[in-house]
Amino acid sequence: MTHRVTLVDYGVGNTASVTRALRRLGAEVELTADPSRVAASDRIVLPGVGAFAPARERLAASGIEAALRTAVEGGARLLGLCLGFQLLFDESEEYGTTPGLGFVRGRVAPFGTGVRSPHVGWNSLAVSRPDGLFTGVPSGTYVYFVHSFRPEGGDPEDVAASTDYGGPFAAAIQHGNVWGCQFHPEKSSDAGRTLLANFLAREAT
Numbered sequence: 001m002t003h004r005v006t007l008v009d010y011g012v013g014n015t016a017s018v019t020r021a022l023r024r025l026g027a028e029v030e031l032t033a034d035p036s037r038v039a040a041s042d043r044i045v046l047p048g049v050g051a052f053a054p055a056r057e058r059l060a061a062s063g064i065e066a067a068l069r070t071a072v073e074g075g076a077r078l079l080g081l082c083l084g085f086q087l088l089f090d091e092s093e094e095y096g097t098t099p100g101l102g103f104v105r106g107r108v109a110p111f112g113t114g115v116r117s118p119h120v121g122w123n124s125l126a127v128s129r130p131d132g133l134f135t136g137v138p139s140g141t142y143v144y145f146v147h148s149f150r151p152e153g154g155d156p157e158d159v160a161a162s163t164d165y166g167g168p169f170a171a172a173i174q175h176g177n178v179w180g181c182q183f184h185p186e187k188s189s190d191a192g193r194t195l196l197a198n199f200l201a202r203e204a205t
Contacts (some may be wrong), residue, residue, distance in 0.1 A: 002028050003200045006041035008055055010064055012055045012083065013047030014186075021186035025197050035067035042076045043200070044068065045119060048083025050068065052092040052108065052149070055083055063113075065101065072103065072178060077198050080180035082147060088173070088180050094149055103178045106154030106170070115166030118148040123183075129160040132174050134183075135198050143171070143188040191193045 005027045007015055016030055022029050022045070030037065038044060046068070059065040071141075080088045081141055089100045092108035100108070111117045126162050127139045139161075150169040163171040172181045179199065185192035 003043060004028045004030065004041075005043045005045060005200070006038055006047045007047065008032045008038060008064060008068075008084075010055065010058045010062060012050045012058065012130060014049050014082075014184075015047055017140040017186045018045060018047050021192070021196055022200070025200055027194065027200055033062065033064070033071035038064055038067035039070040041071055044071055044076055044078045045081045045199075046078060046084035046087065048081065048085075048087060048099065052083065052086060052100075054096045055097070056087060056092075056098055059087070068101065073171070075177060077177045077199065079101070081186075082152050082182065082184060085173075085180035085182050086149060086151065088178060089151055089154065092149065102144075104154060104158050104175045104180070106151045106158075106175055107177060108149045110149050110154050111161075111166045118146060119150075120146050123163045123165055123171075125161040125163055126168075127161045129174055133160055133172060133179050133195055133198050136194050137191055137198075141191045141193055143185070145171075145183045145196075147182060164199040189199065 040195045086108045088103045089106045122142045127134050158173045158175045159170045160174040161172040185195045
């Protein structure tokens, strides 16, 4: 079965590598900045690389934020990647406080003193929800991170997997039909392919 996936194009995402990764899994990928296409989708990937505030402003100004809410309220499965993951939370402390999309509780904050930032490289995961996104992905699996901020203060029940870099933090969340990864599954070898395949294979609820 071929799954259709809408990849949101709002000017801040590494869309080429995500598109390639999804297509290798047999997905039909539509890269779009059209809010009406986003709103009508049942599987959506929100990528992102860069600063929180400009990305948040683009989502609001373009109409994509409203389209995402319409889609999620209608049962679409949403997957946020890297900055797209951070945008799912209530707010970010990156260069001041900026409201997030508020799909999940918590705030995005900088790493504390004593660790190198940005965090770049492979870290292992402690999987706390071995269903959904992490079906077939055991604790101890290594995935690839590139980021300078991480979530804190969220709902522990939303944490699908955590990692430890200057202290533990949520590396992935599952909140109903809203999923997200701080790491890059498209750069995480076999584990990343399994995660994306789980996103494609499971029906949106």
